[in-house]
Amino acid sequence: MNLANSVLLTDLYQLTMLQTYHAERMRETAVFELFARRLPSEREFLLATGLEQALDYLENLRFATEELDWLADHGGFSPQFVASLEDFRFTGSVHALPEGTAFFANEPILRVVAPLPEAQLVESRLINLLHYQTLIASKAARCVLAAPGKLLVDFGMRRAHGAEAALFAARAAYLAGFAGSATVLAGMRFDIPVFGTMAHSLIQAHDREEDAFEHFAAAQPGNVVLLLDTYDTETAARKLVALAPHLRERGIQIRGVRIDSGDLAEHARRVRGILDAGGLAQVTILASGDLDEYRLRELLTAGAPIDGFGIGTRLDASTDAPTLDLVYKLQEYAGLPRRKRSEGKATWPGRKQIYRQRTANGALTGDCLGLEDMPRTGEPLLVKVMEHGHRLAPSEPLDIIRDRVRMQLAALPPALRAGHGEPPPYPVEIAPELRELATRLDQKIH
């Protein structure tokens, strides 16, 4: 069994609620919407990502025999209820933002319309799938905006939170504009370009650093990127200059070097000088080590001659904002709008649509959050992607999504792209009919 696809990858309360719905025959149509209650203070926008995996999950949702057996034995569930799960399928429809679409607080990125038990059970894993990729794509986009024209590579697998996070981080970062990932499986699974250099251990396993460089270059002639900082960065750069002519005689070009510690800007400047003076002006410099968009800006502002960056831990764990307040809330049941009024957590009821306004040249000027059946000016963003439990279109190629992200980032208000200061929040107007509906519901519920 592939654990990641298990229907039991959910919260127990979904099943206890399903047992109640089963007992009460509550199978009317429910409408749930998934949205961010607020943005982290370190984020000016988010990029909706992970829809591909969410739709895959919904299409393939079913209980395996061993899962039903476990539920039956586990206690708390009646045999009739467990038996009812045998034919459980997701038969509903889904509206969603196309992957890579920028969105803001309160704007639904996914709407599920399905019989209540189906729409309920999927809550936990839908959030889990959309939360992580959205988190990473949004973080990666900030890195892309901070380092225009630079080669950015996801190096974060080892400190991503588990296997799935590592894989999804590679995908999300690539969608946001990274050149690729060091994670090999992401290459095989998603056809994402994979990048790799060498680690300190290869150098350390040789008695002489120059032997390590030569052996590596000979074994990997098409991709020679050498790591300079195992002992002393500038000494290593000079060894490389001495080695280059011998490699050239053997038809091997050095493509790049990597610096992984110390003052990266200062080392890059010195190494650039040594390489240029040694006739290796074409050799590129990559940097890595605790990087993120803040460090990228510092390094580039300081004029560090660095051509590419490996961004690891702080990307894959989104360390400055490691979670988003993404929730999935009931907005309508049995034809009636519904509203939760919990303190600080009240929701906007009904089936909503985001209407996005642009200038003539495409720049975003603001959104209106309204009801789907009361269209307003602007481009409606949520589109139907699933009906009767089946997708309406094949998976989107990653390059299409990358293009969409590129256009989204270019169209954002400049202050939101700057990544520093405290820009005024992007304007999202709540349509009058939505406010009126909420007020009407509040008066009704006691």
Add this chain to the structure above:
Amino acid sequence: MNLANSVLLTDLYQLTMLQTYHAERMRETAVFELFARRLPSEREFLLATGLEQALDYLENLRFATEELDWLADHGGFSPQFVASLEDFRFTGSVHALPEGTAFFANEPILRVVAPLPEAQLVESRLINLLHYQTLIASKAARCVLAAPGKLLVDFGMRRAHGAEAALFAARAAYLAGFAGSATVLAGMRFDIPVFGTMAHSLIQAHDREEDAFEHFAAAQPGNVVLLLDTYDTETAARKLVALAPHLRERGIQIRGVRIDSGDLAEHARRVRGILDAGGLAQVTILASGDLDEYRLRELLTAGAPIDGFGIGTRLDASTDAPTLDLVYKLQEYAGLPRRKRSEGKATWPGRKQIYRQRTANGALTGDCLGLEDMPRTGEPLLVKVMEHGHRLAPSEPLDIIRDRVRMQLAALPPALRAGHGEPPPYPVEIAPELRELATRLDQKIH
């Protein structure tokens, strides 16, 4: 193919280095150790966790045919090298800290001794596996110390970083002393107790809140925990008091209530008053919503009458310290100690052992980090757990590990358990012979 078990869940540079080792026939014995370079400023100790999954990974490591095909097609790898991977197995030995052992900066929690290519390839996934569970167990232990005697449940699946993180967070939190998790699959996979109540959507799907309570109680008579804050917390508590006699007539007891928003301490006090006055003194109060060890301390210091806590997002993403500086470094190759000297990232060479000192009553007083072959006073902590690629003992039952954690936490210096202030770091002495070895190596390397 189960992606989480794929040998390609590694960084590309491991494979480029393996191609070099293959070309140069570098198959001598390598010794790598895995340790934390430093602790996050928010952590006074860490708990080593995830060994079970790490050993599983090593025992089952092999290349699938489709993986070899992909590598052959991917470019950059020679046919001879790819063919050499067909019989790739991990044949080495492993020393490790038993799961649940407290450890500190620079102390190895795992040592791999194997032919260089085997020890190299496994770096990325070994860190990935040990990093996340160690991160979560260490965070969860702080919650346990902050709320002695309270019921703590992992509620974090939805905002854990992917499927594997959700599962492993449940395991790590349970090992650290949590009562269980809301994640159903963790129950099936690890035999961890699972807990669940109800969500706001069940209440919202009913026209009257009291109907929702009654339906849920009737469908789930053995586990009635009702959520109070969908509309108004105290009003809901009074509805529950009114409902309780009717439920009692049907043989149904209300076990607990949950509060998920607003001022949790104040609501808990008012609800406790309403329940007690209504003859429901035995009904327990659970709280949830953005909780962590800091909030637990505040609530309990304020005397909030709360019996249990659901701890979600901030646990599963360890939001105040979402990563650890865990690394895996070559310490010996072909019989010679090795040392990396990168600025700020230098390592202690050789095969090391942690010697832990205690008082007569078991309280920890300090560790000595020395060389394995020069024993010092204190209890040696690293034990051999794998030889020739096979485990030396069956998996440890989770309850044994939980007991170990309980004893570790009780034996920590009180200042380290307090979870606030800035306690003096736990004393870890570097043995003189280790310092001498490092100095000797520094003089040798140019």
